Amino acid sequence: RDQAVEMSDLMPVLVALAFVARADFFQSRGGAVGRGRRVEGHGKGWQWHVGQEALVFPNLTGVPAPPEESEARDHFEAGVGLLYSFLYPLAAEEFRTAISAANGSFPMASWGLAMTCFQPLWMSEQFCADHVSSLILLLENAEMSAVERAYLHVPLAYLEGQGVVSREERKQHMLRAALQLYQIRPEDKDPESTGLLALAINSVISPGELGYASRAQQLLLPESSSPYRAHHDSNATLFTFGKSILAHALDSHPRHPHLLHMWIHLLDSPGHAEEGVRLGRADDYAVSAEGAWHARHMPSHLALRLGNWTGVVRPNLDALSASLRYISSSQRFDDLPSLVDSHSMEFLHYGYVQTGQFEKAESLLQQQIGFRHWTRVNLMATRQYPAESHWKDTWPAQVTCDTCSDPRNLDEMYLWSRRANLGISWAQGVAGARWGNSSLARSCARELRKMAEEVRPHFGLFSSYIEAAALQVEGLRAYLSDGDSSGVEMIEKAVRMEAELGKVPYGPPVVSPASELLGEIYLKDNKPDEAEKVVISAVDNGTSGLKRTNALLLVLEAKTAQLRLVERLNSVGRAHHHHDGHDDNYKEACDLMKQVRAQLAEADEECSWMARIRIVQQALTSHCSW
Numbered sequence: 284r285d286q287a288v289e290m291s292d293l294m295p296v297l298v299a300l301a302f303v304a305r306a307d308f309f310q311s312r313g314g315a316v317g318r319g320r321r322v323e324g325h326g327k328g329w330q331w332h333v334g335q336e337a338l339v340f341p342n343l344t345g346v347p348a349p350p351e352e353s354e355a356r357d358h359f360e361a362g363v364g365l366l367y368s369f370l371y372p373l374a375a376e377e378f379r380t381a382i383s384a385a386n387g388s389f390p391m392a393s394w395g396l397a398m399t400c401f402q403p404l405w406m407s408e409q410f411c412a413d414h415v416s417s418l419i420l421l422l423e424n425a426e427m428s429a430v431e432r433a434y435l436h437v438p439l440a441y442l443e444g445q446g447v448v449s450r451e452e453r454k455q456h457m458l459r460a461a462l463q464l465y466q467i468r469p470e471d472k473d474p475e476s477t478g479l480l481a482l483a484i485n486s487v488i489s490p491g492e493l494g495y496a497s498r499a500q501q502l503l504l505p506e507s508s509s510p511y512r513a514h515h516d517s518n519a520t521l522f523t524f525g526k527s528i529l530a531h532a533l534d535s536h537p538r539h540p541h542l543l544h545m546w547i548h549l550l551d552s553p554g555h556a557e558e559g560v561r562l563g564r565a566d567d568y569a570v571s572a573e574g575a576w577h578a579r580h581m582p583s584h585l586a587l588r589l590g591n592w593t594g595v596v597r598p599n600l601d602a603l604s605a606s607l608r609y610i611s612s613s614q615r616f617d618d619l620p621s622l623v624d625s626h627s628m629e630f631l632h633y634g635y636v637q638t639g640q641f642e643k644a645e646s647l648l649q650q651q652i653g654f655r656h657w658t659r660v661n662l663m664a665t666r667q668y669p670a671e672s673h674w675k676d677t678w679p680a681q682v683t684c685d686t687c688s689d690p691r692n693l694d695e696m697y698l699w700s701r702r703a704n705l706g707i708s709w710a711q712g713v714a715g716a717r718w719g720n721s722s723l724a725r726s727c728a729r730e731l732r733k734m735a736e737e738v739r740p741h742f743g744l745f746s747s748y749i750e751a752a753a754l755q756v757e758g759l760r761a762y763l764s765d766g767d768s769s770g771v772e773m774i775e776k777a778v779r780m781e782a783e784l785g786k787v788p789y790g791p792p793v794v795s796p797a798s799e800l801l802g803e804i805y806l807k808d809n810k811p812d813e814a815e816k817v818v819i820s821a822v823d824n825g826t827s828g829l830k831r832t833n834a835l836l837l838v839l840e841a842k843t844a845q846l847r848l849v850e851r852l853n854s855v856g857r858a859h860h861h862h863d864g865h866d867d868n869y870k871e872a873c874d875l876m877k878q879v880r881a882q883l884a885e886a887d888e889e890c891s892w893m894a895r896i897r898i899v900q901q902a903l904t905s906h907c908s909w
Contacts, residue, residue, distance in 0.1 A: 355384040362395045367541040368575035372621055375399040390421045390431050397438035403486035415442045433464040437479055458483040477532040478541035484525040485548045525549050543568035547581050556588035576605035580627040590830025595634035602627040620654040632663045633791035636670050637832045639886025657682050658703045665706030665793055672891035674718050678711055701738060705749055706793040712756030716763055724760035728753050751780040752794050774801045796821045802837045811844035835879050836895050842872040843899050873907035
């Protein structure tokens with residue numbers, strides 16, 4: 284936008300959204316904001332009060348802390364609970380307060396503060412040289428137990444070498460340190476070490492990212508002398524080992540928030556999401572950490588994988604509401620951009636897009652612009668604008684990242700910034716091709732290929748993903764503008780590349796599966812059978828493409844086109860209306876029509892998806908009972 288939106292201008296909208304959202308309002312339990320205390324009836328648990336809500340985390344006794352009740356311990360335990368739900372800024376505040384309140388050193392509070400620098404699933408990382416120095420000083424001079432030392436080595440293993448050693452290599456170092464901690468702690472009595480190890484495993488295999496399948500199959504401990512050989516399967520992979528230790532620990536600690544959180548992330552892929560939902564762990568986490576807005580958001584990860592858009596929208600409305608109520612009750616309006624749950628806003632936005640609620644999606648996009656969360660702005664625009672299917676006069680600018688020039692520096696930020704820019708270039712290029720702006724489409728395709736060359740030396744898989752996006756743009760332009768058959772061949776190549784990559788994007792996908800674009804072309808060329816097959820194949824290559832509204836509509840349009848073709852052949856006596864399976868095919872199309880209509884029950888009436896539904900509905904009216 285030409286003028287930046289002021290925070291004060293956004294507050295009425297945000298506060299209204301907080302109370303309109305479908306959220307459970309928990310009973311007031313009193314207490315001061317940000318202060319932990321013992322609570323009768325929760326055993327050795329504690330509560331962290333958020334205005335009129337309380338965040339309850341039981342079973343945190345495995346983390347070493349001063350045995351006596353004190354202000355320092357209260358703040359430390361509050362920080363641990365916040366850390367477990369990825370609320371890093373608030374957790375850091377609690378750990379700093381705990382260090383200040385302690386009489387003497389508090390090594391475990393320094394551990395917690397250092398752990399807030401490890402943010403494996405967010406879009407940022409800060410240099411934490413001061414925390415590295417603090418941990419090293421404590422390990423050299425402070426009196427502490429072997430267990431405390433093992434805890435301190437976990438974040439130290441990751442943070443040492445920032446700016447010199449790649450993030451992926453540092454994750455491996457952290458995994459080894461977490462394994463050493465796990466080795467000396469009894470897993471039945473210490474769920475904390477299990478949770479830390481599961482966090483390290485999740486960060487290494489990165490469920491939902493390119494190359495996930497091969498990383499998940501990495502052997503846990505290749506060293507033959509490993510002490511884990513006797514206790515666990517000698518052929519255990521990172522995924523199977525992570526799943527095993529979490530399941531075992533959850534048997535003893537079924538409501539432990541960190542274990543539940545890591546369980547969801549471990550199963551956050553199309554092949555495992557159903558298991559996660561079936562076992563009910565996602566909802567358990569939302570209950571175990573009821574005041575933590577990230578916990579309320581987490582069920583939507585598995586819902587997104589399964590195409591359950593109601594299950595995406597509702598938890599994220601709930602989570603966003605909780606974060607806004609905290610900001611309002613604590614009067615921390617100056618911290619709004621950093622405390623508001625922009626991660627849930629991004630998931631909520633995608634849920635709105637998939638249900639055709641584009642006015643609500645646009646409102647969220649504008650709020651992210653107000654917060655100046657530029658990477659999320661671009662990612663959200665990439666998902667929204669192509670789905671709206673009309674020309675956009677203005678597009679977000681590409682994200683600049685001064686600290687990302689060297690991908691070995693903070694390569695997660697490097698990847699996220701390139702991903703956001705990839706999405707914008709792809710979406711603009713596809714729009715240019717659709718609307719006859721060949722020069723724009725060519726320019727975007729060149730930009731994508733340049734980006735692919737830049738990242739290839741560092742991230743080969745991501746480079747191939749960008750190449751596939753460039754093929755989509757250039758192929759669609761050649762097909763629509765030039766009528767060139769090579770355009771179809773390019774998009775067919777993009778489909779094959781995506782299948783080989785096993786594209787399973789974390790969270791909402793940035794670029795639509797190439798199979799959808801190819802299916803659209805096949806339909807335009809009157810090849811409905813091929814269109815249906817190629818769109819359905821998106822499920823098999825790991826994109827969960829069939830769950831997307833556009834994919835469902837394409838399959839529905841393909842089925843309807845096939846049935847109408849049979850009817851036309853019947854009318855000229857070239858086919859038999861009552862051939863085997865014909866009635867079943869109509870029933871299948873009618874059932875799919877009902878599914879799509881239900882999915883778009885709250886869609887904007889003027890959106891392109893509704894126009895497509897009306898065309899199909901007219902064709903099926905005489906065969907379907909609505």
